[in-house]
Amino acid sequence: MKRKSFYVLAAFAACSMMFASCNGSSTPKASLKDPVDTLSYAYGVSLADQGLMQFLEQSGVIENTSNIEYEYQMKISAAKDSLEKQNLEKEMKAKIDSLNKINAPKLNDFIKGLKEALTAGKEKSAYIQGLSIGHQISQQMLPEFNKFVFGDDSTKRIKTDPLLAGLAGVIKNEDLALGKMDANMYIQKEIQEAQNRQMAKQEEQLKEQYKDSIAAGEKFLAENAKKEGVITLPSGLQYEIIKRGSGPIPTDTDRVRVLYQGTLLNGTVFDSSLNRNDPAIFGVTQVIPGWTEALKMMPVGSKWRIYVPYDLAYGSQDRGTIKPFSTLVFEVELLGIENK
Numbered sequence: 001m002k003r004k005s006f007y008v009l010a011a012f013a014a015c016s017m018m019f020a021s022c023n024g025s026s027t028p029k030a031s032l033k034d035p036v037d038t039l040s041y042a043y044g045v046s047l048a049d050q051g052l053m054q055f056l057e058q059s060g061v062i063e064n065t066s067n068i069e070y071e072y073q074m075k076i077s078a079a080k081d082s083l084e085k086q087n088l089e090k091e092m093k094a095k096i097d098s099l100n101k102i103n104a105p106k107l108n109d110f111i112k113g114l115k116e117a118l119t120a121g122k123e124k125s126a127y128i129q130g131l132s133i134g135h136q137i138s139q140q141m142l143p144e145f146n147k148f149v150f151g152d153d154s155t156k157r158i159k160t161d162p163l164l165a166g167l168a169g170v171i172k173n174e175d176l177a178l179g180k181m182d183a184n185m186y187i188q189k190e191i192q193e194a195q196n197r198q199m200a201k202q203e204e205q206l207k208e209q210y211k212d213s214i215a216a217g218e219k220f221l222a223e224n225a226k227k228e229g230v231i232t233l234p235s236g237l238q239y240e241i242i243k244r245g246s247g248p249i250p251t252d253t254d255r256v257r258v259l260y261q262g263t264l265l266n267g268t269v270f271d272s273s274l275n276r277n278d279p280a281i282f283g284v285t286q287v288i289p290g291w292t293e294a295l296k297m298m299p300v301g302s303k304w305r306i307y308v309p310y311d312l313a314y315g316s317q318d319r320g321t322i323k324p325f326s327t328l329v330f331e332v333e334l335l336g337i338e339n340k
């Protein structure tokens with residue numbers, strides 16, 4: 001592909017935002033009466049040649065002919081004789097001609113809109129800017145917003161009239177049916193709810209993918225709960241006391257110093273400050289929920305083994321060795337509460 005200069009890209013990018021959907025147009029006739037005419041014509045040719053056609057194809061304004069030309073040039077270069085080459089050239093020309101007929105009305109519309117933007121004086125600059133912004137909203141912003149908020153529900157889409165009413169009310173400084181702050185809060189609420197729906201949908205899909213792992217964790221916890229010395233809390237967290245401590249019990253605002261080792265149900269060690277002989281220091285609420293719950297019951301000097309269901313551990317997160325929905329086992333020794 002040819003290298004596009006900054007000036008050329010900037011020029012046709014600006015023009016491309018000024019499309020107007022109009023009926024009927026024709027290509028202006030070239031009349032090269034003086035050097036300025038020639039320079040003007042050459043500049044138009046250069047603009048189109050330096051990427052505009054590719055831009056129109058990629059934007060879906062016109063059908064792509066470049067791929068057809070490339071495909072047939074490859075076939076023609078590999079042709080066995082002149083007859084095969086001629087037939088391929090005719091076939092290529094027929095296909096390109098067919099696409100050109102499809103593209104012609106769209107290109108006429110494009111040229112008419114382009115001409116309107118190029119010839120508009122100051123009195124029309126606001127109108128042209130409206131076309132530009134309207135194109136960006138309708139072709140880029142609205143499709144993305146609709147897909148994000150409404151997902152696959154094709155019956156729900158942002159409506160043009162109320163959108164324009166809200167937009168015009170603000171720029172004309174009129175009384176609004178919904179204040180700016182309320183409107184922004186409403187949008188944020190809808191976006192958050194859409195995000196929550198997407199996350200819930202993704203989690204359900206992951207749960208189906210990891211259903212065997214979930215079942216294994218549930219089976220393990222059910223059997224483990226029957227063992228002597230294992231205590232099951234209402235949250236589902238289980239623990240057993242290896243060594244009883246007699247010191248103070250941490251609260252939400254404390255920082256603690258601990259030695260620990262974490263393993264998967266198959267015995268794989270995924271982290272161990274014990275092996276490193278390097279106590280970890282962190283806030284009581286800065287760890288997974290299962291840890292926080294256990295720490296707020298442990299006197300300093302205690303050593304517990306805690307069994308953490310996936311919803312009190314890392315949930316649907318994939319953390320490498322720790323796969324989504326993993327039930328985890330930790331040995332935790334609470335060495336002390338750090339000074340604030």
